[in-house]
Amino acid sequence: VLQLEDLVIHRDHRRKGYGARLLEHAISFAKDKKFLRITLLTDNLEATRPFYLKHGFVESTMRPMRYHVANAG
Numbered sequence: 165v166l167q168l169e170d171l172v173i174h175r176d177h178r179r180k181g182y183g184a185r186l187l188e189h190a191i192s193f194a195k196d197k198k199f200l201r202i203t204l205l206t207d208n209l210e211a212t213r214p215f216y217l218k219h220g221f222v223e224s225t226m227r228p229m230r231y232h233v234a235n236a237g
């Protein structure tokens with residue numbers, strides 16, 4: 165399983181295809197490695213849902229929880 169977290173394009177450069185290129189790279193990497201799935205973690209799904217739907221992502225009922233083993237510092 166590949167985990168994709170915090171895919172962010174600088175606001176001055178959005179809607180120019182860079183996000184699509186990064187995402188397609190991750191998808192083809194996962195296919196090459198024969199991974200079963202990619203799990204996307206985002207705190208901005210409402211705004212970015214159309215982008216991920218367009219690239220073949222589907223909604224999951226799974227919700228993440230975290231245990232912070234170490235402080236970020």
Ligand SMILES: CC(C)(COP(=O)(O)OP(=O)(O)OC[C@H]1O[C@@H](n2cnc3c(N)ncnc32)[C@H](O)[C@@H]1OP(=O)(O)O)[C@@H](O)C(=O)NCCC(=O)NCCS
Pocket residue numbers: 169170171172173174177178179180181182183184185205206207208211212214215218
């Ligand atoms: C989502 C994101 C990665 C997309 O990257 P991008 O380079 O802007 O997207 P692309 O140019 O490759 O693709 C654009 C297409 O995706 C869809 N899309 C992208 N952002 C969208 C938005 N905010 N609303 C609706 N559709 C959107 C549209 O179909 C769009 O095509 P269009 O411009 O012809 O309408 C980028 O907008 C981003 O970084 N957003 C903020 C993400 C964020 O806050 N993350 C929180 C941390 S996880």
